[in-house]
Amino acid sequence: QSALTQPASVSGSPGQSITISCTGTSSDVGSYNLVSWYQQHPGKAPKLMIYEGSKRPSGVSNRFSGSKSGNTASLTISGLQAEDEADYYCCSYAGSSTGYVFGTGTKVTVL
């Protein structure tokens, strides 16, 4: 089972909005599975940002939002801030024979 495909890097200026895509197949993202998203700063553990495709855990800024269309899920960060500079990963269930697959990861740079 291959990892979900994400762009290697995305950048934006403070205040702008950026979108990170997460492309899978009909066996994972497209198969009625709701994606979760994680933020990881260097040397730190991943932090849950989005679950059930579009829900935010308590304490996560409403600048983060999630959506899905077909085999592609997306994470949008609006009002980009310096603290948003980090790596981001998506994750999806891929069936009983495969388990869970993560995305390849996207490095977000705030210009």
Add this chain to the structure above:
Amino acid sequence: QVQLQESGPGLVKPSGTLSLTCAVSGGSISSSNWWSWVRQPPGKGLEWIGEIYHSGSTNYNPSLKSRVTISVDKSKNQFSLKLSSVTAADTAVYYCARLSIVVVPAAMSCWFDPWGQGTLVTVSS
């Protein structure tokens, strides 16, 4: 709130067995959640290793299944990972995490939260 803490040797010899334990505090390992291991090689992405339920039921990444064993100790509120026949390719930061699964109409959702701080395991002679 629930907190997880990994522990175990930071250095393992090639062909040996990697052994890690994840202690769960602030909540019971017998709750309605699965408990997982995820690893991240230096400079690379995340890889799911496997999961266990408090009943002892397990599921493993098929690419690692022949070498992985995950077990649970309810009396100590912890779960453990053993990875055998390790090579340099198994050098990574190993994280434990709670896995929540929700089945909603026509959809399934899963997410890892919280995570332990991670522990670096190096495979080297």
